[in-house]
Structure formats: C-alpha cells, structure tokens
Amino acid sequence: MGRKTLGWLIPEKIPGFRADFYDKLSEKISRMYKELADDITKKMKHGSILDVRTGPGHLPIEITKRSPKVKITGIDLTEKMIEIAKKKAENAGFIGRVYFEVGDGNKLRYEDNTFDLVVSSGSFHHWKNPVRVLNECYRVLKPEKEAWIYDFDKKEIYEVYNETRN
Numbered sequence: 001m002g003r004k005t006l007g008w009l010i011p012e013k014i015p016g017f018r019a020d021f022y023d024k025l026s027e028k029i030s031r032m033y034k035e036l037a038d039d040i041t042k043k044m045k046h047g048s049i050l051d052v053r054t055g056p057g058h059l060p061i062e063i064t065k066r067s068p069k070v071k072i073t074g075i076d077l078t079e080k081m082i083e084i085a086k087k088k089a090e091n092a093g094f095i096g097r098v099y100f101e102v103g104d105g106n107k108l109r110y111e112d113n114t115f116d117l118v119v120s121s122g123s124f125h126h127w128k129n130p131v132r133v134l135n136e137c138y139r140v141l142k143p144e145k146e147a148w149i150y151d152f153d154k155k156e157i158y159e160v161y162n163e164t165r166n
C-alpha cells in the first residue's frame with residue numbers, strides 16, 4: 001500500500017484517548033529527552049524556543065530545568081496532550097516559564113521572525129507534508145536562526161522499542 005493511501009488511513013494526530021498511554025510510554029524513554037535537552041541548552045541559554053508537536057511536553061520541561069532564562073512554547077494538535085503537558089509544568093513549578101498550547105504545526109499562529117530556535121522530536125517520520133511544516137518553521141524563525149528536527153534512525157528505533165518493554 002502506498003504512502004499516500006496509508007496517509008489517509010493513519011491520522012497524524014494522536015487521539016485524546018491515547019494521550020495518557022503515549023505519555024506513560026514516552027516516560028520510559030526519558031533518557032532521550034534529557035540528552036536532547038542537554039544538546040539544545042548547550043547552545044540556548046536564553047531566548048525563545050518553539051517545540052512543534054510537543055506531545056505531553058517532556059522536551060520543554062527538560063529544557064526549562066536546564067536553562068531557566070529560555071522561554072519555551074510547546075504546541076500540539078491534541079488538546080489532551082496539552083492538558084498533560086500543562087499539568088507537568090505545574091507539578092514542576094514551571095508556570096510562567098514554559099508554555100503549552102493547542103496549535104497546528106502546518107499553520108503556526110505566530111508572527112514571522114518570532115523564535116530563536118524551533119525544535120521537534122520523534123515526529124518527523126509522521127509528517128504528512130514536511131515541506132509545509134518546514135516552511136512554517138522557517139517563517140516563524142528570526143533571520144539566521146535554525147530549526148533542529150530530531151528523529152530516530154533505524155537502530156535507535158529498536159533501542160527505544162526495547163527500552164519501552166522494560
């Protein structure tokens with residue numbers, strides 16, 4: 001079956017009723033979010049970051065722990081994911097330091113030239129229209145700034161799969 005046909009059958013958005021399950025599953029690979037946050041905060045000590053398709057918000061929370069002066073916003077299409085992410089921020093005492101909102105990565109609501117860095121983790125392989133999303137990331141980035149899109153390679157997918165089984 002072609003990618004286009006599969007695209008119709010498999011929605012990009014994780015439905016609300018699966019958000020808690022995804023949250024629990026992704027907690028098992030918390031090491032990955034910590035490593036990504038280390039990588040990002042080596043460069044970003046202050047400024048604004050947008051996390052596109054943040055899911056339950058693991059990455060923005062880890063970034064906020066490391067770089068208190070960074071202002072980070074995570075967006076996701078699934079309301080329940082954003083609810084979970086906001087709860088995590090509240091529990092960590094990060095209200096007013098990290099922001100989560102429902103938003104569409106294909107059509108960002110932000111003005112041009114808003115962010116110092118755009119990040120995204122573990123979702124690129126799901127993007128149905130990567131060019132459109134990348135254009136949006138480019139539009140909201142300030143001039144000369146970068147988007148860092150992290151995804152799994154084949155070997156890592158097996159490692160991650162094994163970690164979630166322990």
Ligand SMILES: C[S@@+](CC[C@H](N)C(=O)[O-])C[C@H]1O[C@@H](n2cnc3c(N)ncnc32)[C@H](O)[C@@H]1O
Nearest residue numbers: 012013014053054055076077104105121122123
């Ligand atoms: C595989 S999860 C990755 C979540 C998170 N980045 C992580 O590393 O755990 C992909 C997320 O993208 C969200 N999503 C799918 N389509 C989207 C869109 N057009 N705009 C914003 N979020 C979207 C899904 O709801 C889901 O939470």
